[in-house]
Amino acid sequence: MVLAVIERETDGTPSAASAEVLAAARDLAHRLDLPVAAVAVGEAGDLPEDLVKQGVSHLHLLRHELLADGGPACTGEALAQLVAARRPAAVLAASTTESTEAMAWAAAALGVPLATACTEIRPRPEGCDELWEVTRERSGGILLEDAALDAPVRLCTLSAGGRPTGETAAAAEVTVDVFVPELDAAVPRARRVERAPRAAGMTLATAPVVVSGGRGVGSAEGYAVLEELAGLVGGAVGCSRVATNNGWRPHADQVGLTGTRVHPDLYIACGISGATQHWVGCMGARSILAVNTDPEAPMMRRATWSVVGDVHEVLPAVIAEIRRRSGR
Amino acid sequence: MDVLVCVKRVPAVGAEILLTADATAVDTRHLGFTIGPHEECAVEEAVRIAGRTGGSAGVLTVGPAETEEQLRYALSMGADHAVRVDAPVADPQPEVSAAAIASALRDLPPYDLVLFGEASADAGHAQVAFRVACALRRPVVGGVKGIEPGSDTVAVRREVGDGVEVHDAPLPAVVAVLEGLNLPRYPTIKGRLRARKARVRVLDAPSATGGLRTLRLRHRPDARAQTVELGRGAAAAPAVVDVLADLGVVR
């Protein structure tokens, strides 16, 4: 079987990332002519009805009081025990913090490799039975790595995005098994002691327009004009690592490899050169407008539109033009 | 409190990445090297915790002799001792790095807290910290953006999904951190001089192998169309607003 790790929302339904994992698991299972199984923590709830429609024929529910603490070690340990007992051909999970942690622990406990951030899984290339190949993202996705995955069970996390999650042939029925792992309460583990919802509102990751500034903005005060433009176009303000390192902007605004990946309709890059570590954060934008004094800056050559000029001349003129046209 | 930070030497790539002729690695002939931003924050945090609690801040890397450059960078930021676990390559497979770190932690004097980056800046396997914690049977939390050490536990804060969580872990504990945890300092001249003279302790690595072998690296196909230059300076404003209007973000 191909085992998909299902993450659940607080209401028990599978997360959006889990839908993608299921789609990938179905695809892989189809190629290997194997059934699709799923594993989740907790009570069944509506999960069996949900999953049978997604082609899942086996649902394993991990149940143990220690799993409620939300620590990666317990979920990882439980997952490892399930895998050891059921011997799936592959285990697929989302690239979220929680699933990656559980998969990493499970891989370590099982003594097998883990391929993270995979975009493609190719079982048995060239008729070779044991050796699979994967393509994974490196350096946040600016490079792709083809790697040989040599393991009795293949553990992979999947990079988010791009997999169609639509309708599929339902399984005839779904068998639900409860799996109670052996977890020793005496083993030192981290425990979740608090969980609060994050402040709502428009975030960098979901904003339709991101107005982003780098070294070329020049100072913390220099961002006032970016704030104003963002307000006019219904967007959020982002920045490069130079801006966060200089203390001009909080790290929560940083776009890039070690910041946020953004997917706006429009990314306005002001005074940002376009280093690869920044580029991986904004390459998911539908379109990019670059404003830079240097026409040869990499961002200027990769953008959809470019304006050669000083941020502090171009943006005020753009704002004035928007106000003139709308009479505001 | 005694803190150890694991750092990895990675090429400081610019706007274009060149690959070696056999495409199995980044061509580093014309590149400098660095540690990842997550790890830089981990070093900063270790130095702060050591200062606050009157403890020590160590750094450790797994790799060949040249990786000592990155250990010295961490020393110049204020770390007080450095360990290199000898390995033939600077980018070992994650199982190999984890085995080397776990073995070193068994040999070295005990640490209360072992810090990692959430993911290394080049390979980004996002797993070495958890493998080490599993091997040593110690508590571990990742994705951390706040660390509050107590007397025999540590409280850590992280954002997952749509929530903010606090986890409590008994010491000694393993924590993987994210950039944003703090604002790392720039090394001082004095720090650099001290780092240059510091001794790096070298340990042998256990023999270990991994099951994930790089076959080749590739560039992601870049589908973006030819750039349209809208103009120069303030004179470009009407053309810019035309674009914004076409996209429907302004009227």
Ligand SMILES: Cc1cc2nc3c(=O)[nH]c(=O)nc-3n(C[C@H](O)[C@H](O)[C@H](O)COP(=O)(O)OP(=O)(O)OC[C@H]3O[C@@H](n4cnc5c(N)ncnc54)[C@H](O)[C@@H]3O)c2cc1C
């Ligand atoms: C492992 C690693 C991870 C990293 N992660 C990230 C990350 O997540 N996000 C990130 O952003 N960076 C990251 N970086 C840093 C990255 O490599 C670059 O250093 C950074 O993105 C550069 O920021 P910048 O474009 O603002 O500055 P610069 O590269 O200095 O570019 C400034 C640009 O502004 C232009 N300019 C100057 N003055 C003006 C003006 N008045 N008007 C208009 N244009 C002007 C210049 O022509 C230049 O193109 C990372 C680096 C490493 C090694």
Ligand SMILES: Nc1ncnc2c1ncn2[C@@H]1O[C@H](COP(=O)(O)O)[C@@H](O)[C@H]1O
């Ligand atoms: N070769 C290495 N030497 C020391 N620490 C490492 C090494 N490789 C990875 N690490 C640590 O493990 C973290 C996660 O790495 P990775 O699992 O490769 O994403 C990094 O941020 C480092 O803190």
